[in-house]
Amino acid sequence: MxxxxxxxxxxxxxxxxxxxxxxxxxxxxxxxxxxxxxxxxxxxxPEMADVLRRDGKIYIVVAVLVSVLLGVLLYLISLDKKIGRLERELRQ
Amino acid sequence: MKLSWWKWLTILLLLYTVVVGMLSEVPRLAILNETIRNLYFHVPMWFGMILILLVSVVYSVKYLRNPLSRNDIIAYESAKVGILFGVLGIVTGMEWARFTWGEFWSNDPKQNASAIGLLIYFAYLILRGSFQDHQQRARISAVYNIFAFAALIPLLFILPRLTDSLHPGNGGNPGFNSYDLDSRLRVVFYPAVIGWTLLGIWVVHLRTRLEVLKQRFYENA
Missing domain, CATH: 4.10.170 (p53, subunit A)
Structure with missing residues (x-):
């Protein structure tokens, strides 16, 4: 560890x-x-929250891509855990 | 979360690829424009495919030397993930070609050769499905897999370079063109290749474990 x-x-x-x-x-x-x-x-x-609207709103796309990627990766992790649990069950 | 280190590495590298790959400065080139960033997403599909198919061939050879069903399973599962990467590679290539070359499919040597390469691998899947006997299936498809890989390398890396191709890095110009070799691109490109390939290896790892479990389950039942 x-x-x-x-x-x-x-x-x-x-x-x-x-x-x-x-x-x-x-x-x-x-x-x-x-x-x-x-x-x-x-x-x-007046002052506005412009940070995420800067550079043609590319940051929004980055946020979307990161969300999609994280979703897929979390799905893989949960699959990994499920298979691990099955392996342990079969060993017993 | 208890994950092995290389899975953490995968997550880290992919997040790095997406965030830095979209935000970093890239060379400003005509026609390509921002699509040069496809280098971080389209090209790693092909690199990943080759590397994962290489794993498949190694395990096919291993199976022929030592016929363990585990070797056959790894060879089959990695071939499937490799094919998935190849299909994603050809689809992303077509999407890009529509806006840079003008057509989804312009019968470019690189496109045609990669399509033939994929067809050879589709035949591998069909071949596997046509055997009843497990050992016969494993042995013959292992032999076929070796030939398929040997045919894929010249199709992707040699033949398109012998003629004129629209694809960057081709048309008598081996390796990457000078603009592809930009150090700003490399900083994201290499981590991207490692990250996407590791993602494929992760899926192979999961599917192999699932297949092994399945076999053991049916043996016990």
Whole structure:
């Protein structure tokens, strides 16, 4: 069990390290979107929850994809458990 | 949850693929546009198919050397998952081709060759279904499986490169084109290949256990 946790930790740091340059490259673009909503414009229009509507609403698609993927994976996990239970029953 | 480490790895890699694959910066190219992100979803289907079919061949050879029914089950189940990946690969390829090449099916060498490859594997399933005797079925289909894999490799990786193909990385140009090799793409592409392949292995693992259970159940009953 302990080794698995260590492996997971390693993986997480690895994934974070990999994704960092990708985000760094998209940083200037984010800067331009901030310029677009310039301070005087922000002052004139009321504040809204715009985070998920940024960049052509791509974040919504990402959320949908993650949900679908998680659904399928959870289904696989439950199948895995059911088969495991059957295996234990047959062994007894 | 008690899951083995490689299943956690699968989940992690796939989530990484979807999130970073959709949000990261990619090369801006004409015609391809954002569809270049299909590299993270369409191409891993084929890589996964080849790797899972390789597992199938290895277990077919193992069966011929040592006729355990477990070897036959793994060979059969991984062949089925490999075929599923291949079908998903061809469908996603067609969807993409409609908007980049203009047609769902333009009789491109790559498309035709992969269709032939899949047909060879469909024949494997039919062949398996046509035997009554378990041992005969296992042995003959194991031999066929080896030939099928040997035919698939030139169909997918050699023949389309000998002629002109619209498919990226083909048409006299071995390996990936320079734009496919972009390091920003690789950062997601390799984890995506590992993640999707592991997902297939996970399904093979489940189906194999289910089949083994079934056999033991009927032996006891």
């Amino acid at each position: 302990k080794m698995h946790k260590w492996l997971l930790m390693l993986l997480l740091t690895w994934a974070a390290g990999f994704s960092a340059p990708a985000y760094a490259q998209s940083a200037p673009e984010q800067g331009s979107t901030i310029e677009y909503t310039s301070p005087d414009k922000a002052a004139s229009s």
